[in-house]
Amino acid sequence: MRVSIRATGTTAAGMAFTQETVLPQVMVREVAAKLVSLTERAVDDNGNGRPDRLELTATLDISLGGKYDLRFMLSKDNAIGASGDGSASVAVGRQTLTASVPADRLFKSLKDGPYQVTGIQIFKEEGDGYQGVKGVAPTLSLTTAAYKRDDWDRGENFGEEKIEVHPLRPGKSGRFTAVEVLWGAVTGGGWCSALGDLTVDNQQLNVIESGEFTQGRSLISFEFDARPLANAAKADGHFTGIVNCGNGEKGAATAFLPVTVDPSQFERDESPLRVFSQSMIRVIIGKAQPDAFAMLEVAGKQQRDIVYRVASVPTGLTAILQGANLRVTASDEVAPGRYYIRVEATAGKENDSGEVVVDAVRELAPGPARK
Numbered sequence: 001m002r003v004s005i006r007a008t009g010t011t012a013a014g015m016a017f018t019q020e021t022v023l024p025q026v027m028v029r030e031v032a033a034k035l036v037s038l039t040e041r042a043v044d045d046n047g048n049g050r051p052d053r054l055e056l057t058a059t060l061d062i063s064l065g066g067k068y069d070l071r072f073m074l075s076k077d078n079a080i081g082a083s084g085d086g087s088a089s090v091a092v093g094r095q096t097l098t099a100s101v102p103a104d105r106l107f108k109s110l111k112d113g114p115y116q117v118t119g120i121q122i123f124k125e126e127g128d129g130y131q132g133v134k135g136v137a138p139t140l141s142l143t144t145a146a147y148k149r150d151d152w153d154r155g156e157n158f159g160e161e162k163i164e165v166h167p168l169r170p171g172k173s174g175r176f177t178a179v180e181v182l183w184g185a186v187t188g189g190g191w192c193s194a195l196g197d198l199t200v201d202n203q204q205l206n207v208i209e210s211g212e213f214t215q216g217r218s219l220i221s222f223e224f225d226a227r228p229l230a231n232a233a234k235a236d237g238h239f240t241g242i243v244n245c246g247n248g249e250k251g252a253a254t255a256f257l258p259v260t261v262d263p264s265q266f267e268r269d270e271s272p273l274r275v276f277s278q279s280m281i282r283v284i285i286g287k288a289q290p291d292a293f294a295m296l297e298v299a300g301k302q303q304r305d306i307v308y309r310v311a312s313v314p315t316g317l318t319a320i321l322q323g324a325n326l327r328v329t330a331s332d333e334v335a336p337g338r339y340y341i342r343v344e345a346t347a348g349k350e351n352d353s354g355e356v357v358v359d360a361v362r363e364l365a366p367g368p369a370r371k
Contacts, residue, residue: 032064032124035135036094040117040144043100050153054115054144055100056084058122060133065091066124068133070099073119074110074144081109083119097122103152109166112337113147148337163239165259167226171267179226179261182219183241185253189215192245196222200237200261203228211282211361213245221338223357225276227269228299235260274299275308275345275354277326282359283317286332293327294356298345311342311353317360330360 008018036059042051056072071085086099120140123130163183167176181196192213198205205224213220220243241255279294296308310326313319316334319341320327326343340355 031134032062032066032131033068033122033133034061034063035059035122035133036061038117038120038140038142040142042145042147044153046153048153050103050151051147052103052153053100054084054103054106054147055098056117056120056142058097060090060095060097060122062090062092062095064124064131065089066126068097068122068124069130070097071119071121072099072117074101074106074115075118076110076113076115081115082106087125106147107149107152111149113144115144115147117142117144150336163241163255163257163259165239165261167265168223173267175230175267176265177226177267179224179229179266181222181224181239181241181259183222183239183255184217184219185241185243185255186217187213187215187243187253188245189213190246192243194220194222194243195241196220196224197240198222198224198237198259198261199240200229200259200263201232201234203232205229206278207280208278209280209282209359211359212284212363213243221359223280223338225274225354226266227274229261229263230266230268232261232263235262237261269352271352272350273345273347273352275343275352277354277356280357280359281326281328282361283328283330284363285330285334285336285360287363288329292329293325296324296326296343296345296356298347298352306345306347309344309346311344313341314339314358317341317358326356328356328358330358334360336361 010016039057041055043053043055044050045052058070067087067089069087074082082101082105084099084101086097088097090097118141120136122133122136163181165179165181168178168180169176171177181198190212193208193210196207205228207222207224237259239257239259243253275296275298277294277296281292281294283289283292298306308321308324310319310321316331317339318329337360339358339360341358342353342355344351344353
């Protein structure tokens, strides 16, 4: 295509003029496609009632047929958790392009939704380059439904020979302050006590959780205060897990497995005190439990006359501090899930804060144990 530019006007001397310039050959690229809409949904591929993936669908008006790509990122509270991508060869006309994130990746990297869909890219592949799609701006985003992390279908729970380890909860520095170990264990059901021991280099962390478990295979989540791991000189370590049910008469599950944890991803604790608890609290929603408590401790500079204080409690939970013991109950309005109660410790002029982990669960129905 040739383009000409014509200008007319009057010179400074008052003379009328007309000037025309013809540009050389100009290439105008046809619009490849136009974005019509974006939608998201949870997809249950095997029909068992639990979604296997989160799918993003772009509806496009295609002007140039060919191979198109769709990419996106999922985030929660500004922390990127997972990415998805997909591609397809499409013809001219109204078409759809999909990309998805598997359920197991969602479970590992994100907590409960809703999630933000950002970093959306849609383009047509052209040799070594690509052609963009009209309507896909850098600010394009979408908010998903309020999916629950525990609803995603991850297939069979892990066997005793396998665990997952991943960091949680970025601190002020942007590095993580907690680390979660997920262990699949077969339990006898009923009231059980589970012990998790994570050792990396010379740093040893212990967590105890007691509560009601289903009979059969359970996925047990141990959450450790990871600040001491920032001081580890090595990344290699091991995890030891023990779970006993019914005072031992229902048998015990054990595990001793190697782990690799990168110390550089955790926030270093520079406080002379470190307040923490070796107990995770499991509460039954709407039911008072005398055993639902955790004992607070401090590490670092040991001093007498340590004073503990409850700094914040999630809505629906009640926390009563008696000395170093923190007792917790959950009202009927609390949704099942994991919560954090912030506590503070003061010893002389030194002070620090930490969080106690609380799992709120529904009471198991009577009758045959559920899986």
